[in-house]
Amino acid sequence: MxxxxxxxxxxxxxxxxxxxxxxxxxxxxxxxxxxxxxxxxxxxxxxxxxxxxxxxxxxxxxxxxxxxxxxxxxxxxxxxxxxxxxxxxxxxxxxxxxxxxxxxxxxxxxxxxxxxxxxxxxxxxxxxxxxxxxxxxxxxxxxxxxxxxxxxxxxxxxxxDPEDYLVGQSVVFSTEALMRSRGDSLHGRTALVVGFGKLGSSIARLLHAKGVRVTVYDIDPVRRTQALSQGFTVARALPNGLEGAGLVLCATGALSLRGEDFGLLRNGAYVATVTSSEDELELSGLADVYERAHSGPHITRYLTTGHYFYLLNGGNAVNFLHGASxxxxxxxxxxxxxxxxxxxxxxxxxxxxxxxxxxxxxxxxxxxxxxxxx
CATH class of the missing domain: 3.40.50.1480 (Adenosylhomocysteinase-like)
Structure with a gap:
């Protein structure tokens, strides 16, 4: 400054x-x-x-x-x-x-x-x-x-409201930057946004603008109707949304993914969050099932027989990697x-x-x- x-x-x-x-x-x-x-x-x-x-x-x-x-x-x-x-x-x-x-x-x-x-x-x-x-x-x-x-x-x-919108932008920016560091891109991908509050809705709209096919899941049925009214596909249950997603963005501020949910991810899927891993992700039991390996700056690959996925920034808020401005x-x-x-x-x-x-x-x-x- x-x-x-x-x-x-x-x-x-x-x-x-x-x-x-x-x-x-x-x-x-x-x-x-x-x-x-x-x-x-x-x-x-x-x-x-x-x-x-x-x-x-x-x-x-x-x-x-x-x-x-x-x-x-x-x-x-x-x-x-x-x-x-x-x-x-x-x-x-x-x-x-x-x-x-x-x-x-x-x-x-x-x-x-x-x-x-x-x-x-x-x-x-x-x-x-x-x-x-x-x-x-x-x-x-x-x-x-x-x-x-x-x-x-x-x-x-x-x-x-302006902060929430711009945080959504920074989350999408940082997620794409990490994916591009591995030669991947957002464009043409399928994504699941978990949580359709102010941040989640902002992220969903920005992903859609980048050519991403977005599905939304929220535990609140009112928010699910809001997502439908804005043109998004809405998963009836979290497992339905996870199975086809190449990118999962967790924006609930609470526990989004439990240990058993990670096994539903498609191979090569990326997982990112808008808050700390201790709030959004249940990672503690994954070490018993998956081997972890460094797969690029701030990217961890979780690998087990026949299955692998990538976790961005250790499961912590991905936008803080680029200042979260x-x-x-x-x-x-x-x-x-x-x-x-x-x-x-x-x-x-x-x-x-x-x-x-x-x-x-x-x-x-x-x-x-x-x-x-x-």
Whole structure:
């Protein structure tokens, strides 16, 4: 990022932070993809909150971005799912960084969900609430029997629509780039898109535009009807879609393929995902059946007697291989995260799922247009 671009981005987040600055800054923990432009967002979070720790998602850490964040004096702690699965461990961690404080948790993917009740009950301070960025995380919090605090989700915000569309583009770009590295092409291929939400529908449309014959499968019958209305073939069941697909793109944010599903793939099929392998794919048992071999940069061949397929980027989000860039549109979502943190800091929300209001979203969009509609 050039110095002028960085200065513009810092000014943008400074303006957003000044608009939404709460009366009292709460402590905050930030889970984030630490990509090259992310230090400016981290600085914005630090203006709205007292940022106690940044927890970079482990498979999307840019070395220079990490250096800049740490150089700004922010602690960067190692993140794993296990860290917040054990309630005792989760409470100890938050206590160590923010004992007795009012705390906002900024999440990407529902990491805090398994221990949220324990944190609200046992933490010496007070958990003001959670801000969640992704559909996967939205569902994880929504699945809890009873939310012990407010969760402000930006996952379904209209400000996120441009990001979802462009992430779909980056997924298709990276998938095709890896296939081409083996002399293969998307054109003329058959593909199965598992999941027809915002990302999956974007991916399906982009694949179709590239001459790919696309079949869709989604567990939600409403989404299956939507896919049919847009002209896609819809598989009645997942095995039906897998058997003929030369490319499988998993876009559910949840478990898409179980161990037994891989045996249904046609020989030479490629498998790619839009999120981490621990969320989308059940890979643990494959080592007992398949031999793995390197088959090109970021391509793993799984081979057993009479059957083989290719897994892209180890089953992790394929678009992060090429920066996962969606341009300045990501700053709309990040600004809404700052606004959501300020809403939680000001209090007044009951436990449950919430969204940022339309007036605040309009203000964010207006500010964004001032800086990036050039």
């Amino acid at each position: 050039e110095a002028t671009e960085r200065a513009r981005l810092d000014a943008y987040f400074g303006r957003i932070a000044s608009r939404f600055a709460p009366a009292e800054r709460p402590a905050a923990f930030l889970i984030t993809h630490l990509l090259p432009e992310r230090p400016s967002f981290v600085r914005g979070v630090a203006e709205v909150t007292d940022l106690r720790a940044v927890l970079p998602k482990p498979k999307s850490v840019h070395t220079e971005a990490l250096r800049k964040v740490e150089g700004s004096g922010h602690a960067c702690d190692e993140l794993s799912r296990e860290m917040f699965v054990d309630p005792d461990r989760a409470v100890r961690y938050i206590e160590a960084r923010a004992a007795g404080r009012a705390v906002v948790l900024l999440d990407v993917g529902g990491y805090f969900a398994p221990s949220l009740e324990a944190l609200c009950d046992r933490f010496s301070g007070r958990i003001l609430g959670v801000v969640e960025d992704t559909e996967n995380g939205h569902r994880r919090y929504g699945a809890l029997d009873k939310l012990p605090c407010p969760v402000v989700s930006v996952a379904r915000s209209p400000l996120k 969606v341009g300045p549109f990501i700053f709309l979502v990040q600004a809404e995260i700052l606004a959501a943190a300020a809403v939680l800091a000001d209090g007044g929300l009951e436990p449950g799922m919430h969204e940022v209001g339309p007036t605040d979203r309009a203000a964010i969009a207006t500010t964004w247009l001032d800086y990036f509609n050039r």
